[in-house]
Amino acid sequence: MKLAEFLPTDSNLEILDIMYDSRERREQSLFYCLSGLTHDGHQFAMQAVNNGAIAVVANKPLTDLPEHVVLVLVEDVEKVFYDSVAKFFNYPSRKLFVAGITGTNGKTSTAIMAHRMASKVTKSAYIGTLGVFFGEETYSYEYTTPDYVSINRYLHEMVKQGVKFCVLEASSQGLELNRLHGIDFNAAVFTNLTHEHLDFHGSMENYYLAKKKLFENLDAEDEAIINSDDAYGQRLVEELEIAPVTYSRINPEADYFLKQSETSVENSTFVLVHDDKEFNFQTDVRGEYNIDNLVDALIVVERFGMDLDKLSQTPLLIGNIEGRVDIIREQGFPTIVVDYAHTPDGFTKIFKFAQSICPKDGDIIAVFGAAGRRDTLKRPTLGSVANEFAHRIILTEEDQRDEKVSEINQAIRKGITDVPNVEVFNRYEAINQAIATALPHDIILILGKGREQFNNRGAHSSDYIGDYHAVLEIIDSIKEEENKDESEH
Known part of the structure; x- marks a missing residue:
């Protein structure tokens, strides 16, 4: 894509990729001088050029850049970054169903369960703690939630390969650091919120507000799926501007009510009530809390278009999830x-x-x-x-x-x-x-x-x-x- 097609510049320089980390080798790429928690990206512009960048976005002149490198000066590098990266990758999150899963516990299990159920009816993908999976492709990644450029790059590749459903783990750090800013979610799930990551957030209030970010940009037609038995989940229900989709073991008036469940070392059974109809499930998923995760995943795939009645007619065989029970x-x-x-x-x-x-x-x-x-x-x-x-x-x-x-x-x-x-x-x-x-x-x-x-x-x-x-x-x-x-x- 030509530089002028997605950035405020007259340059028609052809850009082949976006460089987020100046240490990575990316030929004919564009580098943004972003300020992080401890470093200023302007300090790494020359390193980025040495690793293939031919254009740099900055908020101040950089006198040491070679003549062949185009410098795009903007007032707010971060704002331009979020506005232009998705455009460069042709807004991939708008072209498939994207579900984000957040919460202290249950993100990985819920996401993998949704991915495996969806993969039975369509091309499905997963991004999270265990890596990135779609089709025959598998990538490892250091963080639960990858950086914004990588997410858009993965989603772009998914669209090219015909993926229709993607489930993504949304960590509180990823949300706080805006790694998901601008991703167009069709559904967001809140599993629970308990004591964790206070070394990063400083307080439970800040931790909650980070999680809440996932839901703040949902449109009225999107799905906010919330465990209302959790105290912070109930608070989220009350604070959301769009109508939530609630799940509960306690409240029969919830949109999805887990009426009954039994679990053993080998399998589980449970009864889920939705729209005044009971659905009886058998599954190889074990543990009461994992049944909660499975219900969240079921709600996600139902909102994607799968039928609860059909899903309940045969055992839900999810298979083993690495490192989870x-x-x-x-x-x-x-x-x-x-x-x-x-x-x-x-x-x-x-x-x-x-x-x-x-x-x-x-x-x-x-x-x-x-x-x-x-x-x-x-x-x-x-x-x-x-x-x-x-x-x-x-x-x-x-x-x-x-x-x-x-x-x-x-x-x-x-x-x-x-x-x-x-x-x-x-x-x-x-x-x-x-x-x-x-x-x-x-x-x-x-x-x-x-x-x-x-x-x-x-x-x-x-x-x-x-x-x-x-x-x-x-x-x-x-x-x-x-x-x-x-x-x-």
């Missing part, structure tokens, strides 16, 4: 659940699930830690929740960054009053100890990282096999030792 069951071993839960609310939900599937003579053994340099206030509460449900606790590392694991765990221990607990620094060894000392009728919860394959140890960060694969490897090792002992005798 990942259950490993091997003969002769305890039931092991790997889960990403890392907030007090997430802990409460996964512990209640463990309690519901644990035999009367079984123990719940919890393996977890807390992230370094992240929301330190929640640490004693994590310990308190574990203290309420667990019979034994193994504290370990979890992305400690430059903090000492022992100090992090000391803060967690303030909430542990009467449950036996030990500290095993190395996460792999902690999991190994849990499995080696558990009985077959016990439940082991391994919490905080899901299937993440890294351990952030600050200057000594390292790759990590991931909790799920660590469990499989340890079980295989124990089996080999047992077989070896049997063969020797």
Whole structure:
């Protein structure tokens, strides 16, 4: 696209791409000198030019630019950025159904469930914590919500490939940093809001206001899908200017009322009431809170055009979602659940699930830690929740960054009053100890990282096999030792 077609300039220079990060190599691209939280983009203009930028948008003259580089001077770089990037990519979010999912817990599960159900009837896509999926394409990304340029680039490619439905996780940081500004959402979902990310937002009020941003630009014909059982969800219902679509387990007057539900270690059933009609569902999704996530996903795909009646006529087989209630069951071993839960609310939900599937003579053994340099206030509460449900606790590392694991765990221990607990620094060894000392009728919860394959140890960060694969490897090792002992005798 020619520069003059999407920016206030007379230049007809042909631009092939947008460069958001000056460290990336993008030939014949345009670079915006944006100001971030700690840096001014004008400082990186020459780096961008060296990496392929042939035009730069700035709010002040840049005297060191080579002659062949076009400088577009504007008063407000950020405003021009949001107005022009979507135009460059031909407003892709207007050409498919886009649903945004926000909330402290449940974003990934809800989004993946909606994506998998929609993919049965159309070309569907997902953007979020687990990466970017559409068609045969899979991309990894550092953040839950990618930057604004990447989102538009992905959506543009989706449109080219015929994708009709895209579900996107909207993190509070992404919303606060305007990564979703200008994205045309057809539906937005609010799952819940509990204690998290206060290191970034400073207060629950600021955290809520960041989440609210997702709903503020919805049009009257768009869908604001809200869990009205959540206190902040109810507040959002009352503050929205458009009519919300509510979901509740408590209020039969909600637009979608979860009348009844039962869950086990293998499957679940539930009854959903909508428009005075009952829909009976069977699913492989496990856990009461995951039924909530599934209902949110069902509402999204119904608003997209799928039929609830048809969806309820056969079991909803969602399949395993990596790091979300990942259950490993091997003969002769305890039931092991790997889960990403890392907030007090997430802990409460996964512990209640463990309690519901644990035999009367079984123990719940919890393996977890807390992230370094992240929301330190929640640490004693994590310990308190574990203290309420667990019979034994193994504290370990979890992305400690430059903090000492022992100090992090000391803060967690303030909430542990009467449950036996030990500290095993190395996460792999902690999991190994849990499995080696558990009985077959016990439940082991391994919490905080899901299937993440890294351990952030600050200057000594390292790759990590991931909790799920660590469990499989340890079980295989124990089996080999047992077989070896049997063969020797």
